[in-house]
Amino acid sequence: MKVLIVEDDPLHRSYLHEAVCAALPECDTVIEAENGTAGERLARDHKSAHIVMDLQMASRNGIEAARTIWKERPETRILFWSNYSDEAYVRGVSRIVPDGAAYGYVLKSASDERLKLALRSIFVESQCVIDREVRGLQQKSLGQTNGFTDSEYEILVDIALGLTDRAIARRRNLSLRSVQNRLQQLYDKLDVYQTAGDDHEDGRFNLRARAVTVALLRKLLNYSALERAETELQEWLESGR
């Protein structure tokens, strides 16, 4: 068995290397990449079927890399190993995993034991292993309760990018008013109307901008999600008119 490790922090990389060797005696080769771009290339060259992938890397982040890798070989098994369990990451990952693919999501704070178990489950048993904490988010967000619909999430991203109502309407093929409707839903769910509702009507927020920060603070959005959205936007601007 061959395992590819994609991780930009050298410390974590060598830790992973050890963990992989310890957990998988049947593994005879370990390859390392220190960013997403190199990861993609090595995965292609070695036809890797087993990958441990960091999210958030400088040059090309784990989600991007995983997407192109899975596009070429949907049967590849990928274990995501991340510092955070931001909803933005979780959503990003579950958006790109191919049907029936085996993958895992383990937090860096997990114990050695947890990590080794996950490695074996995914790479040997082809089972999905999702950290409990992450799993919680998934349920909440994909199930309706208390979570955000895709359409709400979509419009959140759009205003975060700084698009105008009209621009969003064109991009999403909606009428101006529908866009504004969705915005209100969003404002509702994000609970942007606060200032605790008390006293002076003054000191209000700019709902649009406020929504974005609240989303950021709640980790519905994060840097890498913004980054991805931004490049998508640029593509749309150029091609789609």
Next chain:
Amino acid sequence: MKVLIVEDDPLHRSYLHEAVCAALPECDTVIEAENGTAGERLARDHKSAHIVMDLQMASRNGIEAARTIWKERPETRILFWSNYSDEAYVRGVSRIVPDGAAYGYVLKSASDERLKLALRSIFVESQCVIDREVRGLQQKSLGQTNGFTDSEYEILVDIALGLTDRAIARRRNLSLRSVQNRLQQLYDKLDVYQTAGDDHEDGRFNLRARAVTVALLRKLLNYSALERAETELQEWLESGR
């Protein structure tokens, strides 16, 4: 000599521990804290004069912790050890360092050698050591050229928080129009007017929201800066009315 390490990643913590022992033979005690809160407490209990501090930690980040530590003992020497050189961090740090205090800023990507040198310079020689890359940012941002004034930065934070023009005016004791002036300066510098100026006048941006994302993408802002700003805002809302 006693050294306090504040860092939430166990791997990095033990790496630092080793590095400190290797670089500073005169160091007889190393204490470790795994978040900002614990770091503050230990610094107080041990009257620590030498601290290595991670930025971005889950519970209470390095800047917060450093601020309260320096408030109690301005002569404390702190070496910041961070993954990133975001302008937001650099600005955050240089905003809180007391006059004449010795401090350092080293990136995690630096070599062992660099780190050890920095440790010795700061803790033994009381010299400031700032990573070259970080230094560049500092110059650019504190010197006028191409950088952002404090007032511009301030208003950037305010719109990022989602404050309305009027609210900003009250908070900063300015007239409505002045606020809008500063906003325009900001829009200018952030180059928000683009869409490359070409073709259709349509497809414009919401300048306010766009400014925030552009700032985020350029790392003028980041999560922890937002977080700090948000708590400051809440304080202001409660007390200052």
Next chain:
DNA sequence: TCCGATGTTGCGGGTTCACGCAAGACGCGG
């Protein structure tokens, strides 16, 4: 002292936003 550079404020108007109201459009179980 006067002058120009920079920063603050008021006024006015064109645009975009936020949102209530109401008319359709679609889907779904009865």
Next chain:
DNA sequence: CCGCGTCTTGCGTGAACCCGCAACATCGGA
């Protein structure tokens, strides 16, 4: 087939925003 909920759309209003124009302050030199 009808009724009901959810989603979409149009219209209209009041507020907030973007910004050009112009009158003061301020402050550091010449």
